[in-house]
Amino acid sequence: MLDIGRQRDALEPGLTAAVTAVLDHGRFVNGPEVQELEAALSAYAGVAHTVACANGTDALQILLRAVGVGPGDVVFVPSLTYVATAEAVALIGAEPVFVDVDLATANMDAGSLAEAIAMVKAAGGKxxxxxxxxxxxxxxxxxxxxxxxxxxxxxxxxxxxxxFGTTLDGKRAGSFADAAGTSFYPSKSLGGYGDGGAMFTADPGIAERARIIANHGVSEGRHTMVGTNSRLDSMQAAILLRKLAIFDDELVRRRSIAARYAAGMAGKVTLPAPPEGSDPCWAYYVVRSEARDALAEHLAARDVPSVAYYKEPIHRQPAFAGARTAPGGLPNTEVYADTLLCLPSHPYMTDDEVAQVIDAVQGFSG
Ligand SMILES: Cc1ncc(COP(=O)(O)O)c(C=O)c1O
Structure with a gap:
């Protein structure tokens, strides 16, 4: 699904020198690369403030705290997502309530959200x-x-x-809503060589609180609140800076692969449907098929890897047993859970490899 070796070739020269520079200056935590990366990410995403942190899960829970969410509050999240979205809510003592997704985009449905909020309010929740x-x-x-x-x-x-890298009406992901959190887990569009994350916001108050929480609650030399240790290593920041330098070239390639997939697979599977005005970064290329499991087997037999993410959405996981869902249930979430399949989509696929995926999908008769 990913070829880290080929990407490494594209990153040299420069990658080893960047890591060696950190070894030489020895400021492994909060070194100059971290500030440099934060500035570069702010410029790239088009936001006023970026706060780097240890991973994406931390980014989400720190942002929740930074906007004032605490124990007993309800946070509305989709169930069709990686578990970390709901985990971040539960970890700060709040309650995740699960909302359905739109059938076209797999993203949170505003109607289901409105109904879930009404349900929680009617039950006296906060x-x-x-x-x-x-x-x-x-x-x-x-x-x-x-x-x-x-x-x-x-x-x-x-x-x-x-x-990270997706645009909507010319604005980049991370610059919408009150704040956004991202992950630099190796498989993400901007992936590091280990864990990492960042928070983006236009709001100086949110940014300041997030920075304080991520650094043991320290403000002006004192521990003004109970925070945590969620810092990004200088080494990781150096690697991410190098990766950011080639990120736009990678995006061009990812988008051309997605265009070839769409042209080559139309009619055979249900294609992803990016909203009007959007240009996704295609870190994932997810199709739907009623015969998903048979399709995955057919692809595997032709050396094409695929992953059926979120077969059991979060509300059906034991850790979230008994969680509340929107009053209409989560029918579209269930549709995706039964039909979605993620195909290989990384910028170092050769044209032959792209053709191999398309041919394998086309040859499926299930
Ligand atoms: C949607 C989503 N949210 C949160 C995370 C958590 O990020 P991390 O693994 O960096 O904690 C991930 C990825 O792992 C993710 O895909």
């Missing part, structure tokens, strides 16, 4: 925030979801772990 996800690199419906949040006075956060 809504604290909404956390939508840019699932599979497609931007969430920021306008519709943002309108629901505004109507209820709720902070609107985005889990942008899967969408």
């Amino acid at each position: 809504p604290g925030a909404v956390m939508a996800v840019d699932l599979f690199s497609l931007p969430a419906d920021y306008a519709a979801l943002g309108a629901v949040c505004a109507q209820h006075g709720l902070p609107f956060l985005i889990d942008a772990a899967q969408s």
